[in-house]
Amino acid sequence: MHRARAALTRRFATIAGRDAGMSTVEYAVGTIAAAAFGAVLYTVVSGDSIPDALGGIIEQALNTSV
Numbered sequence: 001m002h003r004a005r006a007a008l009t010r011r012f013a014t015i016a017g018r019d020a021g022m023s024t025v026e027y028a029v030g031t032i033a034a035a036a037f038g039a040v041l042y043t044v045v046s047g048d049s050i051p052d053a054l055g056g057i058i059e060q061a062l063n064t065s066v
Contacts, residue, residue, distance in 0.1 A: 044050060
């Protein structure tokens with residue numbers, strides 16, 4: 001049992017050692033992607049097409065006969 005536990009501990013240490021520093025890179029890429037998505041979303045929403053489209057949808061919904 002002791003050998004199996006020692007082998008498992010060595011294997012886990014080897015696997016965990018390979019990922020050193022990966023989480024920092026993943027967080028950096030995720031942060032950059034979120035910022036880029038936010039910039040694109042802000043550009044789309046702040047443009048004239050979105051308010052016009054929403055206004056058209058609301059006007060059409062209010063003017064439909066039931």
